[in-house]
Amino acid sequence: MTQALLKPITLHDLELNNRVIMAPMTRSRANNEGNVPTELMATYYRQRAGAGLIISEGSQISKQAVGYVNTPGIYSKEQVEGWKQITEAVHEEGGKIFLQLWHVGRMSHPDFHDGELPVAPSAINPNDKSFTPQGFKDTVAPRALTIPEIKQIVQDFKNAAQNAIEAGFDGVEIHASNGYLLHQFFASTSNTRTDVYGGSIENRARILFEVIDAIKEVVATEKVGVRLNPSLNGIFGMTLNEDTIPTFDYIVENLNKYDLAYLHLSEPFNDVSDLPHAEPHIAKRYRPMYNGNLIINAGFTQEKGNKVIEAGDADMVAFGVPFIANPDLPERFEQDAELQQPDKDTFYTPGAKGYIDYPSLAEVEA
Numbered sequence: 001m002t003q004a005l006l007k008p009i010t011l012h013d014l015e016l017n018n019r020v021i022m023a024p025m026t027r028s029r030a031n032n033e034g035n036v037p038t039e040l041m042a043t044y045y046r047q048r049a050g051a052g053l054i055i056s057e058g059s060q061i062s063k064q065a066v067g068y069v070n071t072p073g074i075y076s077k078e079q080v081e082g083w084k085q086i087t088e089a090v091h092e093e094g095g096k097i098f099l100q101l102w103h104v105g106r107m108s109h110p111d112f113h114d115g116e117l118p119v120a121p122s123a124i125n126p127n128d129k130s131f132t133p134q135g136f137k138d139t140v141a142p143r144a145l146t147i148p149e150i151k152q153i154v155q156d157f158k159n160a161a162q163n164a165i166e167a168g169f170d171g172v173e174i175h176a177s178n179g180y181l182l183h184q185f186f187a188s189t190s191n192t193r194t195d196v197y198g199g200s201i202e203n204r205a206r207i208l209f210e211v212i213d214a215i216k217e218v219v220a221t222e223k224v225g226v227r228l229n230p231s232l233n234g235i236f237g238m239t240l241n242e243d244t245i246p247t248f249d250y251i252v253e254n255l256n257k258y259d260l261a262y263l264h265l266s267e268p269f270n271d272v273s274d275l276p277h278a279e280p281h282i283a284k285r286y287r288p289m290y291n292g293n294l295i296i297n298a299g300f301t302q303e304k305g306n307k308v309i310e311a312g313d314a315d316m317v318a319f320g321v322p323f324i325a326n327p328d329l330p331e332r333f334e335q336d337a338e339l340q341q342p343d344k345d346t347f348y349t350p351g352a353k354g355y356i357d358y359p360s361l362a363e364v365e366a
């Protein structure tokens with residue numbers, strides 16, 4: 001019998017060969033002046049084209065959106081040209097690939113902005129670290145965005161989505177997760193604005209829907225996914241409070257109004273079962289609330305992944321770390337083969353080491 005993870009699925013017109021999704025992962029290999037995607041990256045993604053769908057690493061939508069060294073952008077002509085070699089490589093292997101649209105907001109550092117402050121909904125320091133060209137540095141209190149600047153960011157998301165389609169991507173994923181800009185708007189711990197972007201749940205969620213509405217003018221919503229991490233706590237400057245889950249309930253319910261490619265949710269990244277305001281079971285809570293295709297992520301194994309689909313709690317499973325050291329992950333699931341372990345020291349280092357040198361099963365056997 002075919003494993004649940006290995007059954008094909010159709011996202012509107014897009015036919016995926018299996019439900020093993022490659023989660024977006026920053027690998028910091030665009031180590032050149034313009035943060036242009038490289039040939040090395042094309043090799044890396046080509047090796048992983050057996051995934052039902054690859055979601056690319058976060059790609060900054062503007063110069064202002066960056067927060068980590070050597071991450072690729074999607075705002076310049078050169079970057080669009082660079083990404084083309086990646087989408088072509090994945091398509092040549094019969095794979096599908098979405099680009100993740102990223103604005104880090106306050107999870108950045110003045111070193112990326114000629115000494116100017118990073119931007120965010122409010123001037124509240126996430127008290128975390130930023131990975132700058134000179135190594136890890138403490139984050140600072142950002143500068144609160146003006147309304148015209150927020151409107152510009154919405155346009156930047158739209159332009160970046162259009163660029164992604166021009167670069168040959170099958171769709172885009174809006175990164176509204178993991179403590180980055182859109183998540184900073186959702187959370188009342190990072191958003192204390194008193195205008196239409198702060199205060200009520202509707203106001204704190206507003207920017208996401210403006211981004212989707214703007215993107216929709218240039219890319220059909222059937223090619224747009226949204227990523228959320230509702231129970232994120234103590235990581236990337238995020239802190240749960242009594243507003244958190246009602247806010248995500250509102251967002252998920254309202255995403256039903258759009259015919260999205262999918263909603264991509266993460267289970268809690270750490271143990272939140274004893275915390276008062278956390279939802280420890282994300283798929284179980286949101287599956288009944290969301291009408292479209294659901295991807296679930298974080299900490300899944302082959303066994304757990306098959307189970308969550310069989311139980312009807314998700315349609316697809318995104319695997320992050322397992323894809324780093326196992327380029328042919330679906331093939332390994334098919335064969336019930338052992339998984340290779342990744343080298344954490346090379347997650348973000350430039351070059352081929354720990355990036356494109358993990359062998360496939362076929363290469364190991366040969």
Ligand SMILES: Cc1cc2nc3c(=O)[nH]c(=O)nc-3n(C[C@H](O)[C@H](O)[C@H](O)COP(=O)(O)O)c2cc1C
Pocket residue numbers: 023024025026027057058100175177178227266297298299300318319320321322347
């Ligand atoms: C090296 C690395 C880089 C990551 N970069 C991103 C990213 O760019 N965008 C994103 O949404 N999540 C990112 N994540 C989170 C993963 O998408 C995923 O949520 C996480 O690894 C948990 O899934 P897993 O247990 O299957 O690895 C990253 C994770 C790792 C390990």
